[in-house]
Amino acid sequence: MDLFMPVFIAVVIAFGFIKKVPLFDAFADGAKEGIFTLLKIAPTLVGLIVAVNMLKASGVTDALCTAVQPLAEKLGFPKEIVPMVLLRPISGGGSTALLTGIYRDYGPDSFAGRVASVLAGSTETTFYAITVYFGSVNIKKIRHTLVSALSADFTAAVMAVLTVRMMF
Amino acid sequence: MLNYIFGGIILLSVIVGIAFGNGSAVADGIIKGAEESVRLLTTMAGMMLLWSGVMEIASKGGFTRIIGRALSPFLRKLFRKAGNDEKALSAISMNVSANLLGLGNAATPFGIRAMNELHRLSGNSGTASEDMIIFVVMNTASIQLMPTMVGTLRQSYGSETPFDILPCVWISSAAALFVGLTLAKALMRKG
Numbered sequence: 001m002d003l004f005m006p007v008f009i010a011v012v013i014a015f016g017f018i019k020k021v022p023l024f025d026a027f028a029d030g031a032k033e034g035i036f037t038l039l040k041i042a043p044t045l046v047g048l049i050v051a052v053n054m055l056k057a058s059g060v061t062d063a064l065c066t067a068v069q070p071l072a073e074k075l076g077f078p079k080e081i082v083p084m085v086l087l088r089p090i091s092g093g094g095s096t097a098l099l100t101g102i103y104r105d106y107g108p109d110s111f112a113g114r115v116a117s118v119l120a121g122s123t124e125t126t127f128y129a130i131t132v133y134f135g136s137v138n139i140k141k142i143r144h145t146l147v148s149a150l151s152a153d154f155t156a157a158v159m160a161v162l163t164v165r166m167m168f
Numbered sequence: 169m170l171n172y173i174f175g176g177i178i179l180l181s182v183i184v185g186i187a188f189g190n191g192s193a194v195a196d197g198i199i200k201g202a203e204e205s206v207r208l209l210t211t212m213a214g215m216m217l218l219w220s221g222v223m224e225i226a227s228k229g230g231f232t233r234i235i236g237r238a239l240s241p242f243l244r245k246l247f248r249k250a251g252n253d254e255k256a257l258s259a260i261s262m263n264v265s266a267n268l269l270g271l272g273n274a275a276t277p278f279g280i281r282a283m284n285e286l287h288r289l290s291g292n293s294g295t296a297s298e299d300m301i302i303f304v305v306m307n308t309a310s311i312q313l314m315p316t317m318v319g320t321l322r323q324s325y326g327s328e329t330p331f332d333i334l335p336c337v338w339i340s341s342a343a344a345l346f347v348g349l350t351l352a353k354a355l356m357r358k359g
Contacts, residue, residue: 004331004334005319005330005331008222008314009222012222012223012225012226012229012231013222013225015225015226015229015231016225016226016228016229018229019228019229019230021225021228021229022228023225026221026224026225026228027221027222027224027225028221029221029224030220030221030222030223030224030225030227031217031218031220031221031224033220033224034216034217034218034219034220034221035217037216037220038209038212038213038216038217042209045205045208045209046202046205046206047174048174049201049202049204049205049208050197050198050201050202050205051174051177051178051181051201052177052201053197053198053200053201053204054177054178054181054182054185054194054197054198054201055177055180055181056197057181057185057190057193057194057196057197058180058181058182058184058185058188058190058193058194058197059184059185059188059190060180060181060184087173089308090173091173094173094177096317096321099318099321100204100208100321100325103321103322103325104204104325107325107326108321108322108323108325108326108327108330109322109327109328109329113322113325113327114333114336117318117321117322117333117337118333118336118337118340119340120315120317120318121310121312121315121318121333121337121340121341122309122310122312122315122337122340122341122344123308123309123310123341123344124307124308124309124310126308129304129307129308130304130308132276132279132280133279133280133283133300133303133304133307134283134296134300134304136280136283136284137283137284137286137287137300138294139287139294139295139296139300140294141294141295141296142296142301142304143295143296143301143355144301144351144352144355144356145296145300145301145304145305145352147351147355148301148305148348148349148351148352148355149304149305149308149309149348151347151348151351152305152308152309152344152345152347152348152351153308153309153344155340155343155344155346155347155348156309156340156341156343156344159339159340159343159344160336160340163335163336163339163340164333164336167335167336168332
């Protein structure tokens with residue numbers, strides 16, 4: 001799997017060659033976009049990582065984890081992930097902050113680290129997407145959108161645990 | 169929303185921290201958090217720029233259009249009204265393809281365009297149409313071939329093989345998408 005990155009890049013480059021894309025210009029353009037993305041997330045990340053660090057230091061996260069531990073254990077769910085599952089649909093930045101906290105405390109290649117990664121990769125900030133898309137056409141009655149979307153998020157959380165347990 | 173989360177977390181942490189006698193740990197957390205966030209940004213900067221550049225090559229070469237064409241039979245079936253409307257269908261497929269490539273910034277404008285087309289098809293009503301619900305649910309269950317952000321973050325924290333979780337991500341998001349869409353369709357039939 002460690003060959004994935006170089007091979008993926010090579011495929012894209014070969015594809016660009018065939019399609020006569022000005023490779024380096026396109027690359028530089030895209031990388032420039034990357035700077036803007038980075039700058040755009042910087043303030044959010046600083047604010048939220050500080051907030052999450054405070055939350056952890058205060059003992060609130062531990063208390064929450066202990067409270068849900070019996071239920072989480074019964075479901076075979078790593079309790080370290082629970083705060084992230086709860087925050088994921090609401091705040092992208094907040095859940096990224098929790099994700100980095102899990103990487104730091106347990107390591108990115110630990111069970112908890114892998115499950116959290118899969119969760120982050122296979123879900124979106126549900127409330128944000130709903131607000132932006134329905135807001136753009138000024139629709140207030142969203143019917144069963146939220147139920148369906150949250151059930152998808154829940155499925156992703158369960159599947160993250162199952163797939164990581166199966167493959168690692 | 170974020171205002172309440174941000175404010176709530178900070179107030180809760182300070183109050184609970186002091187009440188539990190973890191006040192100095194909270195103070196420490198503030199300093200460490202600010203430090204850590206900037207360190208994180210600098211470690212991920214290189215990979216982030218690299219991936220954005222690589223993905224731009226894919227997108228300039230027409231990767232999005234190719235994926236869009238491959239998806240169109242599936243999308244035609246999924247969207248009852250928009251399936252027969254070229255304008256709506258093309259906006260939807262651009263949005264889905266951009267999402268697949270992990271180009272979140274490009275996906276949103278296409279998505280808003282798609283919503284406007286779907287709104288037109290629903291006769292500009294103030295209630296969400298079937299197609300809109302399907303479309304938004306599809307967007308909330310992220311379908312990404314290449315979750316570059318997660319890979320970059322894992323690498324920043326010293327992962328040996330940051331992309332080894334890819335099969336798990338694909339399976340999980342496919343399952344999430346399936347459940348979300350099935351439920352949306354089922355609830356539609358009911359009411």
